[in-house]
Amino acid sequence: MKRFLLPLLSVLAFGCSQNESSTQESKEGVPKPNILFIMSDDHAMKAISAYSKELIRTPNIDRIAQEGALMRNAFVTNSICAPSRAAILTGKYSHLNGLRDNRDEFDGSQMIFPKLLKTAGYQTYLIGKWHLKSKPQGFDFWKILIDQGEYYNPRLVSENDTTVVNGYTTDVITDEGLSVLQSRDKSKPFVMLLQHKAPHRNWQPNIKHFRLFEEDLPIPATLYDDYKGRQALAEQDQQITNMWLSNDLKLTPDYYEEETGTGGAVGPSDPESSYAAMLNRMTEEQRVPWDAYYDSVGLAFKSANLSGKELWNWKYQRYIKDYLKCIVSVDENVGRVLDYLEAEGLAENTIVVYTSDQGFYLGEHGMYDKRFMYEESFRTPMLIKYPKGIRSETSIEELVMNIDFAPTFLDYAGVEIPKEMQGLSMRPLFEARGERPEWRESVYYHYYEYPHGWHKVKRHYGIRNYRYKLIHFYHDVDTWELYDLQQDPQEMNNLIDDPKYGDVVEELKAKLIEKQIELNEQPEIIDLTRGEEFIGGDRL
Ligand code: SGN
Numbered sequence: 001m002k003r004f005l006l007p008l009l010s011v012l013a014f015g016c017s018q019n020e021s022s023t024q025e026s027k028e029g030v031p032k033p034n035i036l037f038i039m040s041d042d043h044a045m046k047a048i049s050a051y052s053k054e055l056i057r058t059p060n061i062d063r064i065a066q067e068g069a070l071m072r073n074a075f076v077t078n079s080i081c082a083p084s085r086a087a088i089l090t091g092k093y094s095h096l097n098g099l100r101d102n103r104d105e106f107d108g109s110q111m112i113f114p115k116l117l118k119t120a121g122y123q124t125y126l127i128g129k130w131h132l133k134s135k136p137q138g139f140d141f142w143k144i145l146i147d148q149g150e151y152y153n154p155r156l157v158s159e160n161d162t163t164v165v166n167g168y169t170t171d172v173i174t175d176e177g178l179s180v181l182q183s184r185d186k187s188k189p190f191v192m193l194l195q196h197k198a199p200h201r202n203w204q205p206n207i208k209h210f211r212l213f214e215e216d217l218p219i220p221a222t223l224y225d226d227y228k229g230r231q232a233l234a235e236q237d238q239q240i241t242n243m244w245l246s247n248d249l250k251l252t253p254d255y256y257e258e259e260t261g262t263g264g265a266v267g268p269s270d271p272e273s274s275y276a277a278m279l280n281r282m283t284e285e286q287r288v289p290w291d292a293y294y295d296s297v298g299l300a301f302k303s304a305n306l307s308g309k310e311l312w313n314w315k316y317q318r319y320i321k322d323y324l325k326c327i328v329s330v331d332e333n334v335g336r337v338l339d340y341l342e343a344e345g346l347a348e349n350t351i352v353v354y355t356s357d358q359g360f361y362l363g364e365h366g367m368y369d370k371r372f373m374y375e376e377s378f379r380t381p382m383l384i385k386y387p388k389g390i391r392s393e394t395s396i397e398e399l400v401m402n403i404d405f406a407p408t409f410l411d412y413a414g415v416e417i418p419k420e421m422q423g424l425s426m427r428p429l430f431e432a433r434g435e436r437p438e439w440r441e442s443v444y445y446h447y448y449e450y451p452h453g454w455h456k457v458k459r460h461y462g463i464r465n466y467r468y469k470l471i472h473f474y475h476d477v478d479t480w481e482l483y484d485l486q487q488d489p490q491e492m493n494n495l496i497d498d499p500k501y502g503d504v505v506e507e508l509k510a511k512l513i514e515k516q517i518e519l520n521e522q523p524e525i526i527d528l529t530r531g532e533e534f535i536g537g538d539r540l
């Protein structure tokens, strides 16, 4: 794959502001940009109004696209938390950075972009969710949640101590980030990873947002999908019907006879105790309004006495409303950070990214969670602004990936992109005028967390180009799926056995092998004709 070497001075075309406080300059005399990488957890594109106005308004997140670029086709390499974070840091796929699923521990000794920026004179900061198990390396300062973290009064760990900070986590993480920026060494450029817990399961909103979204929200067209022709989809355990009344939907046992779902857990689980423990974390001041609100929800639920499809719809509405309320808080806090950059005169020379570790199902195919290579979780939101280098209201259609962040940041910082990075700098896409630069024509995907992970999503890998998607599910199944995304954007019709598409399948299988070879996915042990025997990239 071609890497783009850019005329470094082209950034000058956008002019330089006088009031920048980063004095460190690249060799060419251009001030190195600051980098503020804001990532939330499980934020679906459909829940950002720059992409879709169907569910929510996110004016602050949208500002990033208005003042910069909206990436319309952004994908992850492996749609789950820790693997996605490792891919972003290293610019490499899971099979090369060694972190395939949430059970793995990140090898922190390897090359990651913050380390390279640190060597180039940057101050490097990490605040918020980390989830990589090993201690962060390459940061001048870090303060992180433990594992998934808590929504209220989170424990925050730094090099020297662990503290419990009172407040709502999205606010707390932002407060921490802003206070670090305020006390930074102003003679150096900075890179900060500001990583929210929200809107991850179990979607606990901030008290001040309880009363939002009182009206019911639209039901997705594929909520009642029958999974015909898609075996792996039929065998997953991440259906909204299987959510817990307690820990997901926030009813105390006073309001129901018995739990109605599996929650997608592997092995024994006790959602009622988890919910009780979560409530016990709260202060009296938080708990009183919490109980008042969710008791009213519980009472209404009890008197409605729902079952079947009505119960299903009720679960969907409960879920989506809490999820969106969590996003309102993320959006407000993105606004605080953007305002801070402006007030400090930093906005001009700071690259600001908003993204998520992956997409999420908001009822599509009847599901929540992520993991599948279907569009809703394979895609991720990506908005990038950099007034000096990216024009406002830019819309990019090329297939970009989360492994492209690292090379992009290095490129803008004037740091050489290591050959081992598999992503591409997105800078040529931003600087293109008229003719489009050469770019990848397809994206490769590989998911591994089965059978040991939550939600029973089978292992699979596949390839997607602008028109088609080919997926192979393996391990205890051996099934292939083909989608024509132009005809069937919701991926309801698996065309793998349709003779009309025989040539397309053959061509995509060849491209898939080509991709695996190009990405060093141990092609010599990948046998595409067999499922159970497949061991490429599998350590188990
Ligand atoms: C938790 C969730 C799962 C979720 C995983 C991974 N269960 O285990 O639903 O898939 O995290 O999420 S919960 O009941 O504990 O919330 S990830 O974003 O970290 O990959």
Ligand code: CA
Binding pocket: 041, 042, 080, 081, 200, 357, 358
């Ligand atoms: Ca996640």
